[in-house]
């Protein structure tokens with residue numbers, strides 16, 4: 037179990053549906069000043085973010101301004117008077133961020149994957165009462181995400197939040213990191229008190245997707261957004277394509293529809309129950325059809341055995357996959373969903389055919 041302190045009790049004047057905004061990277065004092073000024077004129081977020089140390093995929097790119105950038109956060113404090121969060125990836129970062137009075141830390145996706153690094157951060161935070169937000173690991177692994185939160189909890193940190201920034205995938209989609217919302221939803225189910233903040237900038241990878249992804253996050257009941265914001269996004273030193281101006285951020289936030297939790301609107305429960313019942317019926321029909329499909333597969337397995345054929349026939353499976361993926365696309369189902377779905381069916385079918393053969397062999401012995 038993870039002990040979580042309510043975000044209202046972090047002592048930073050925060051509540052759910054919060055917005056974290058600021059540049060991917062702190063670049064210069066002028067840049068920070070300009071962003072803070074434009075935020076003042078349009079939209080002041082609840083928390084200011086800035087990357088000080090940047091984990092870059094390949095060397096030679098801008099690796100963050102380092103410690104010096106921490107002192108520029110005073111500009112933000114003076115102009116906006118809001119808490120500041122920076123990414124930390126090791127004990128030295130933690131030490132420097134704490135010394136600069138940073139109010140909230142976050143652990144980046146490339147660090148969450150590494151329990152050694154997470155533990156190093158936890159060790160350097162022993163006895164320190166500071167909120168920490170944990171981005172999901174780059175690979176879709178809920179245990180690793182929870183594991184990082186558990187380590188922090190063990191180190192005494194209870195002011196915790198998760199940041200959903202999408203996952204790496206070998207399948208090309210319109211996203212930079214596919215959202216795979218199911219992981220965020222499962223985390224919410226398992227840890228209902230933990231705020232989950234969506235990072236539409238890193239999910240989308242392009243600014244045109246920020247609105248859509250943010251709305252999806254709110255539809256699922258996530259608790260806030262982290263949006264990369266820059267006064268001159270196209271000329272940002274990192275992640276230029278996925279940043280927006282403070283003025284655009286204001287437009288995005290104002291046009292999002294906030295959904296209420298059903299527990300606050302009991303009068304809507306009846307209709308929801310009716311809709312859910314029809315989903316239950318459809319699920320039962322899907323399962324009946326699947327059971328019929330597996331029976332048919334078993335019959336094929338028997339036939340193959342009687343005629344001494346191999347269980348798995350690669351070319352047939354390829355034809356089936358391609359055909360079903362196309363059928364799925366025609367019905368508005370994504371290729372990644374169709375492939376995962378077919379894969380699960382195929383694995384189960386193979387198991388059934390194999391156990392059928394083993395059974396028959398036993399009988400004939």
Ligand code: PEP
Nearest residue numbers: 060087144145146201238
């Ligand atoms: C970032 O927030 O700029 C960042 C590096 O994100 P992530 O860890 O999600 O890649």
Ligand code: MN
Nearest residue numbers: 060264274275
């Ligand atoms: Mn970034």
